[in-house]
Amino acid sequence: MVTKTLPRWIYSSLGNILLNRRYPKISDQSKYLILHAFSRRNSGDGLLVDLTLEAMADAGIGGAEIEILALDPDSFDDDPPVHRAPGEPFAQFTPKLAGAVFELLANQLGSGQVAKRVANAKGLVAVGGGYLVADSFVRQAGVLLNHLAQLRTAARAPIPSIYLPQSVGPLHGPVGQSVKRNLNKVSLFCARDDLTMAEIGGDNIIRCADLAVLKLAxxxxxxxxxxxxxxxxxxxxxxxxxxxxxxxxxxxxxxxxxxxxxxxxxxxxxxxxxxxxxxxxxxxxxxxxxxxxxxxxxxxxxxxxxxxxxxxxxxxxxxxxxxxxxxxxxxxxxxxxxxxxxxxxxxxxxxxxxxxxxxxxxxxxxxxxxxxxxxxxxxxxxxxxxxxxxxxx
The missing domain is CATH 3.40.50 (Rossmann fold)
Known part of the structure; x- marks a missing residue:
């Protein structure tokens, strides 16, 4: 299945790099887009998606108004609709990594699959978690290929973008600096520990406990x-x-x-x-x-x-x-x-x-x-x- 869909992904991304154009909107009905979802094969990550949906519902946003961008969409059901995010969820060498590279190139010019989804959204919410860690070559590569396109698009989007409680860092190298720079540009960033507060800084940051901790309370x-x-x-x-x-x-x-x-x-x-x-x-x-x-x-x-x-x-x-x-x-x-x-x-x-x-x-x-x-x-x-x-x- 991957080998059939990959060329279309590559050609689409290359076309947008060359033409520097944005994708058209997916539909006339804008929805809220949840970013950085991972997989339900990890029950902890699945819990954070559920708690994100619960918090949005408590704010008055129902499931019919939401779509999800996930690295492993096959592990989710279709309610709300789940789309594939660029990247490889299981740290394996698969053709998805090539797609992620082309997505990064397109994203640099404001195009790509993530930009396509965001162009049709009316608000962005990132699930809570601890996925933005760049303290080694391997983890910098993971952030670069799996998450940076989503973060960078959220940072420059003309719509509200909220990052629910995160632990971020340590942030080393150019990838780490890019993460910090872009987090300082989202509408609201919630840090779930004091070290993250100190490392990210910025006027858009608040201290807030992990979503699962808040659920327990x-x-x-x-x-x-x-x-x-x-x-x-x-x-x-x-x-x-x-x-x-x-x-x-x-x-x-x-x-x-x-x-x-x-x-x-x-x-x-x-x-x-x-x-x-x-x-x-x-x-x-x-x-x-x-x-x-x-x-x-x-x-x-x-x-x-x-x-x-x-x-x-x-x-x-x-x-x-x-x-x-x-x-x-x-x-x-x-x-x-x-x-x-x-x-x-x-x-x-x-x-x-x-x-x-x-x-x-x-x-x-x-x-x-x-x-x-x-x-x-x-x-x-x-x-x-x-x-x-x-x-x-």
């Missing part, structure tokens, strides 16, 4: 939903760049826990799959985290994936986070759970195992932290919805 009856999950502990691991002692520590943690369940959050193609990560390191996965949370399997959770931890909290499970980027510390500090977030590459195995045992026996103090943080977070969400309404309606 709005979950009805946080106190009433406290549960003593005395089942087997759940561990959510993942591959990390520059792991150091991470894998050894993670295996030692598994041995320190009582018959842990190894859960998969991201089941995607290639090395980014949690299942593939377990197989490479001699671990056997016990199914998806989503299924465990849904059917009540297992107990407290320790997750390397941030949204694996937060999804567990939303489902009523106490969860420890082994953070590998600034977004993890920002989210857990916003929840008042600073003592339950640890550096994934340097965490104390015995300390985390002790915390998991305590949570399995009595999680009251843990939930008290969230209960105390919830009023401020609920107020943040009201403010965020007000900003969406003010800019987009």
């Amino acid at each position: 709005r979950t009805a009856d946080i106190v009433a939903d406290r549960k003593l999950h005395a089942g087997a502990p759940i561990v959510v691991g993942r591959d990390l760049p520059h792991p150091g002692d991470y894998i050894e520590r993670l295996k030692n943690l598994g041995q320190s826990l009582s018959k842990p369940l190894w859960a998969v959050q991201a089941d995607v193609a290639g090395d980014r799959s949690d299942r593939a990560f377990y197989q490479r390191n001699g671990l056997s996965d016990d199914g998806t985290l989503a299924a465990m949370l849904a059917d009540g399997t297992g107990g407290a959770v320790v997750s390397v994936r941030l949204h694996g931890a937060i999804a567990s909290l939303i489902a009523g499970r106490p969860a420890i986070h082994l953070a590998y980027e600034r977004k993890g510390w920002g989210a857990y500090e916003d929840l008042g759970l600073g003592e339950y977030v640890h550096d994934a590459r340097e965490f104390d195995v015995a300390l985390v195992a002790d915390q998991m045992a305590q949570l399995g026996q009595d999680p009251t103090a843990f939930w008290d932290c969230i209960t105390n943080a919830a009023p401020k977070l609920r107020a943040q969400y009201v403010g965020l919805v007000d900003e969406l309404r003010r800019y987009l309606l």
Whole structure:
């Protein structure tokens, strides 16, 4: 299928580079366009899309008024309509990378597939996340090919553009500088941690917690939903760049826990799959985290994936986070759970195992932290919805 559609993509992009013209509008009915969606094969990314749609609905924008631009559109259903974004979602060498290169060239002249979609939109909303990281050659290439055309188009669009809570950076090299420069040009940029606030700066930036953190704070009856999950502990691991002692520590943690369940959050193609990560390191996965949370399997959770931890909290499970980027510390500090977030590459195995045992026996103090943080977070969400309404309606 890719080999049939690629030439049309290439020729279309080349034509726009040579002619320096914009695409015509898709239809006469303008819609709001959600940018930077990734894939539902990663439940954390799918959750952020759902929470973006929920926030827009709370602002008065229904699904019939929305379209989505996603790197892996085949993983979504068609409500709202989902279109393919330029790029390769699974860091593999496929013909999609050639299309992304031509898209960048066309985008430099204000043309291309993204410009075509944006030309017919009446407002742009970027999903929350942590995808704009440019601290190595590989990650700079990922931002360049998968996201820069969308960001650059949003920055120069004559319509409102809002970037929902993001952790951005570190930003190195020319790609990093381009990200910073363009983020300072969007209508509103929401930073979900203090390091991002400091690195991006600008008059258009506000501090706002992660969408999933805000969802947790709005979950009805946080106190009433406290549960003593005395089942087997759940561990959510993942591959990390520059792991150091991470894998050894993670295996030692598994041995320190009582018959842990190894859960998969991201089941995607290639090395980014949690299942593939377990197989490479001699671990056997016990199914998806989503299924465990849904059917009540297992107990407290320790997750390397941030949204694996937060999804567990939303489902009523106490969860420890082994953070590998600034977004993890920002989210857990916003929840008042600073003592339950640890550096994934340097965490104390015995300390985390002790915390998991305590949570399995009595999680009251843990939930008290969230209960105390919830009023401020609920107020943040009201403010965020007000900003969406003010800019987009």
